[in-house]
Amino acid sequence: MTETAVLLSLAQTYVQQHPQRPLRLDRHGFIIRTPNSSDGGGGAAAAAAAAAASCGANGDAADAERAASGASASTSGCAAAGNAVVHPLTGRGAGGASKKDRGAGPGGGGGAGPAEPGGLPASRRHRRAQEEQAVGRLRKWRKMLGPGGGGLASYGRRRAAKLKRRVRKGIPEQLRGLAWFALSGGRKLMLEHPGLYAALSAEPVPPAGSGAGATGASAGGGSDAGPPPSSPPQAAGAAAGPVSQPPAGAAPVASAPAAPPQAAAAAAVDLDPDVVTSIMRDLNRTFPTHIFFMDRQGPGQRALFNVLTAYARYDPGVGYVQGMGFVAAVLLLYLAPEEAFWTLVAGPLGGPGGEGLRPLYLAGMPGLHRCCYQFKGLLRDAVPRLAARMEREGVEPLFFATHWFNTAFAYSLPFSHLLPVWDVFLAEGLKTVFRVGLAVLQLAESRLVVLPFEALLESLSAKNLPRLLPADPRVLLRRALRNSVSERLAALRREWEAGPGAAKGGSVGRGRAGSAARGK
CATH class of the missing domain: 1.10.8.270 (putative rabgap domain of human tbc1 domain family member 14 like domains)
Known part of the structure; x- marks a missing residue:
């Protein structure tokens, strides 16, 4: 059964079970309501079918392109039938929207925009430039990865700085799985342990x-x-x-x-x-x-x-x-x-240098307490006004940032924001989570700094966090990457390991109603 058939079957089955609900698939495979829809379940079924067909078409194209370069077909943009893509050549994504349908910019709208001397409307010229840039980026990544992703390790050794820049600019959706597999070191481990999985x-x-x-x-x-x-x-x-x-x-x-x-x-x-x-x-x-x-x-x-x-x-x-x-x-x-x-x-x-999430999962959560202690120190440096407000209200990082750390934001961020964060996370390690956490609070400081205890925790919960984020995921990542944290993290870690907090959990759990607030 092909990926397209799996996704189409799942979408149709769900819509048949819920015929009265106006539903559609977003571009990442999540079923969402369309409250203003008046067509009952029929429109949802059509949207789901279109999403599945689009995912399959784009996935097949991406697979064909990567097959020519020897890449594994299992790492397509629609891998596991769960994630549709916007193909840079067709401009068509999971919702079936063409380049024409999607409009010119963040505000949507299908207008062509004012014409420019070149003969094309400004919006079309802009889209064409974006598409050409996306195709060029796709070619560069395919060349770096090589057959099956085997070329990325040697490229990274020769041109580490360039690889880092390209990861931070964003991995093409069609090659994201293959790039994650190679960047993380997973490919190397799998080849070293055949049959173990x-x-x-x-x-x-x-x-x-x-x-x-x-x-x-x-x-x-x-x-x-x-x-x-x-x-x-x-x-x-x-x-x-x-x-x-x-x-x-x-x-x-x-x-x-x-x-x-x-x-x-x-x-x-x-x-x-x-x-x-x-x-x-x-x-x-x-x-x-x-x-x-x-x-x-x-x-x-x-x-x-x-x-x-x-x-x-x-x-x-x-x-x-x-x-x-x-x-x-x-x-x-x-x-x-x-x-x-x-x-x-x-x-x-595991993470680069062995600094991953594993210590956060050990009995007693030693890694989690250390990360919250470090994050509190970084917060004082980067957002002192908000940090002071949180201390006055008794809000500790353990109350709101636990699921940021132990899922690397997979539980908290919308997928549109999560994916570029994970591109960097899998390449650079746990410090990315600290950077992004600081960026979230920096960008929302003016809204958070006036809130009392309960409202602060509610605003930072996974349910409400998306409301604090910029509409453009690139804004969040750019702000995060401006936070230089490596040296300060090392100093805070030494401080943690040398002090009484290493045994007692430090000051991260000394706010109000610790156990009750941790569920936020």
């Missing part, structure tokens, strides 16, 4: 009464995620004992290729049934309005289950922690499950 994701034995539960939240019914992964996560490690049942379709043992010795040893690790139960419970809470993940035991949930159980076996010291699912899910929208697993291991949880 197949052994780690082998199908476990079912326990009584396990299940993924009901289908996630209906479209338009609230946030695109379940309960926030912002409460202090409880690490569920691997242990000897019986293991649990995955969703139907999890990777079967018989299909796994012959594995090296380390794969056999890893596969022999039995998961604590509580780990599998926790993973399955969270499947429906992970992007429940995304077309790829919304169906109980659908292809997205099966892939997510396999990746998370494989990681729990691979790293028993962490096992599974709430919040990891959002990180893995973002990767699965661009990568095949095995590629997503190794990117997860090398990038978000």
Whole structure:
């Protein structure tokens, strides 16, 4: 079944189940309401079908282009049937809107704009220039990546500064998955450990009464995620004992290729049934309005289950922690499950220089407390007026930034803003999360600095955070990259490790009603 067919089937099924709801797919695959629509379900069905067809067309074109250069087809812009693209050559995106339909600029509108001496209206000339720039960027990235992404490591060694600049400008959507796979080091790890993922994701034995539960939240019914992964996560490690049942379709043992010795040893690790139960419970809470993940035991949930159980076996010291699912899910929208697993291991949880999210998931959350301590110090330097207001109100970073750190903003930012942030995050590591967090507060300082305790936390919650963001995602990233944090982060880390906060959690949890506020 092709990616197009999968997405089309999922969209049509959902619309048939909810015929009275005016729905459509956004360009990233999320089902959203169209409150002003008056056509009932028919328009939604057409929009969903158009989105699926458009995604397939663009994905096929991108795959064909990358096939010519030897790139893996599994990393297309519509990878895993979950993420549509705006193709730089056709100008057509997930909503089926052509270049003509989308209008000239942020305000929309289909007007051609005033004519210029060159004979073309200004808006068309501007769009043409943007398209030419996008095509040129696509060619540069294809050349850097080489066949299957194998050329990026050597390019980075030879021209590190240029690669860094190009990542910060944005990775082309058609090559984002392949670039993430190579930038993070996931490709290197996968080649070094053939067969290991197949052994780690082998199908476990079912326990009584396990299940993924009901289908996630209906479209338009609230946030695109379940309960926030912002409460202090409880690490569920691997242990000897019986293991649990995955969703139907999890990777079967018989299909796994012959594995090296380390794969056999890893596969022999039995998961604590509580780990599998926790993973399955969270499947429906992970992007429940995304077309790829919304169906109980659908292809997205099966892939997510396999990746998370494989990681729990691979790293028993962490096992599974709430919040990891959002990180893995973002990767699965661009990568095949095995590629997503190794990117997860090398990038978000390992990161450049080994400084990733893993310390945030350990028992007792030592990494999370340290990050909040560091963020508080950075906030005092970068936004002193807001920092002073938060201290007066008793608002600590632990109350609002936990899910920023333990999901690298995957839970909090709209996808349009998240993707360029993740381009940089997978290339430069955890400091990107600090930079973006500071940028969010810097850009919203005038609105936040007058708010009391409850309103501050409400404004910074995942539900309301998008209202604080600039409409143009590039504005957020540019502001973030102006924050130079490396030296200050190192100094704050030394300060944390030398002081009593290393044992007690420091000052990050000394505001009002700590445990209650952490759920914000």
